[in-house]
Amino acid sequence: MFGIVDKAFTKEEGPFVAINELKDSSGNSSTGEKTNSFIISGQNVKPRYNMYDVQGENLETFTYTFKEKSIFSLYYGIPDQADDSGSIRVSVNGSEVMTGSGEDQRHYPELFPATCEIPIEAGSELTITIEGNEKIWDVGYRKMQYFWN
Known part of the structure; x- marks a missing residue:
C-alpha cells in the first residue's frame, strides 16, 4: 500500500525535449543547427536534435530559463580535426556547476564525447558559455512529472 502511495507522489523524468533555441548573451536567439x-x-558523433558552437567567435554565451523542475542534459567535446583550444562552463543562477576544457579531453580522451546532466529547479536560469572549438549537441531537458501526466 505504501509503495503505491509513494509512487503516486514521486516525480519521474518525462520524455526528452530538445532545446532548439537558446538565447545568447545579448538576448538574441540562436537556433541549433543540424550537422x-x-x-x-x-x-x-552524429547529433540527433541540435548542435551549437562558437561559429567564428572566440566566446558565446547562451541562456535558458526553466519554467518547471527538470533534468537538463547535453553532450560536449572538441572534434579531432580541430586544435584542442576550447572550453565549456555551465552555471545555474550564477553558480558554476560544470566545466570542461580541451586540455581535459587531451589528457582523458576515453571520457569524450562527454555528457552533462544537471537537475534544475523551476524558475532557474541556466547559462552555457562555449569558447574556442568546443561543440555542444543534443541539448535539451526532461521535465520532472508524475506518472499520470
Missing part, C-alpha cells in the same frame, strides 16, 4: 557527423576521440 553532419564529426569525430571526437576517434568516435563518430
